[in-house]
Amino acid sequence: MGVRLCVVGAGVAGAGIAYALRAADVDVTVLEKSRGVGGRAATRRRNGRRYDHGANYLKSTDPRTADLLDAIGPEGLVDVTDPVWLFGADGDVRPGDDRDEHKWSFETGITRLAKRLFARTDATVRKTTRVESATRTTDGWTLQDTDGAEHGPFDAVCYTPPAPQTAELLAETTIATDIAEDVDGEDLEAFRDAVASVPYRTIRTLVLGYDERIERPYYALLNDDREHPVGWLAREECKDGHVPDDESLLIVQMSPAWSSEHYDDPLADAAAVAADHAADLLDSERVRDPDWVDDQGWRYALPDDGIDPTAARTAEPLGLFVAGDWVAGDGRVHAALWDGIETGERIATWGGGR
Template sequence: MTRIAIIGAGMAGLTAARHLLDAGAEVTVFDKSRGVGGRLATRRSDVGAFDHGAPLVQGDGAGFAEAMDGLASAERHGDGWRGLPGMSGLLKPWLAGAIHVPGCRIVRIEKRVLVDETDARHGPFDAVIVAVPAPQALDLTGQDALAQVVMDPVWTVLAAWDGAGAEDPDPVAPLDKILLQRGPGFRWIAHARAEWSRANLERTKADIAAELLTSLVRALGQVEAPIHLDAHRWRYARVARPLGAPFLDCGDGVLAGGDWALGPDAGHAFASGRAMAREIASRTLSAADQVG
């Protein structure tokens, strides 16, 4: 059976995984995180869950809406979809049938053998898909074309109160977006503006949480101290300048792609993942291998 490795368990990686699994390949998904979804992230806490990454997924490319509507773990929300019970659950069904290797940071690719940070070796594989943010893909593949991709960072503050604040708050600088979380209680996520996040990228979480809390309190009209406060840095949060092609052929059976290949939406990541899967399938899967 054809063996495919995928580095990254976000939208692009899991889209590719699902298509290749359905085509009859053996697929192994490696990810440095313990969960799946990448920026489709949910953080649990004593006061409830926070969808502290992308609050929903959007896109209008071919097949994207059908794929989202086909997920039992997705619900329509406005002009997009949310994961159930949180954003991190959205894509879990697409892992079914794959070999999942969580908590494994791949640091090198040597002739389709993956080497992790403990120097353990995985493979060889018939093909490799690199579906991580462009700067990380550059480190793994050495492809200079990836240096032209620009991804914006975002600092996010997570806060909760015992009582309600403003129902529909307007962001106060440097905040860009404020979102009330699903479920009971008064849990809020606020994303800082990209330019502010870049200027403050290397500050500590504690300092960032305290500063962004000041703006969030002003927006919400809260007078009490929060019962929960944290911050998270998304170093590669959103695509500002894409590659301009569905994927990059790195040679020797290695492809690299993600939302950064085409644009900022989840639909762009889906399109990249599907394009990589089709390319790999056309090269490596014989007619006898393929199913469906």
């Protein structure tokens, strides 16, 4: 019998793991706390509109990505060709230079990436299942969820949530003494500390909808000095299939400092602030008065650093793997994707199965 693997988290890293193992002798079960897949590469639908309110696109930074998109099916793929411009603390907008990079989403939204990866596999994905703890004995790994159900046994487990959540899970991970002898206890403790120390940015996204088109010569604006209350502002209408032709939809991601301070502010108050800043950046009074608003908070949105790659593999002899953008050290969709795929490839050759 092949390896029994449990992946905690159905984000892009988890999808990459499953995809890498699609032809391997590995039985993959994915436990996901939410009702969907994709993690922060998330898409919301509202009244005929689609919008990517977390990660906005998949970049072509890794040269392997274009071939992967062809392999999983390019149907409905959207290449956002309008450029990203820049602004600083003073709010002055200026051209940027991202001409050599592709920015991909899908007509149905960026969440389609994870859905399409999983669709190419035989993985079992169990949604609305929040893992609370894990135990490793001679029989393998058993995971407990918050509803009291047990899952397992598995030969290996891979944690893919953001580092702070993975650190919480590691604190509730028990390894039998006779099993733990395979890895030095101090190394395991250092591993847990290294995961817990990865710094993260909090981001609150405000979505502003307008019943008329607001044209600009760019797709998005990026604050490049981290000194403005807005970190990112994107025009979702630049993505085919997302917004009706006569409408505009702005994705306004507030800075980490603002987001942390105002994370729980009422939607109306937060949206009014975002709309005022967006109006100033776009030089449009119309933008101050959106026709509808939405929001999403991301407590652990982006890692500001990553765990040492060697430290990340400390517990792999015990069948305990980690993967994600925080392992790659780059808070980008492509980084999470390829770290997941590379982790899956290691699991395929891992010698700890039965």
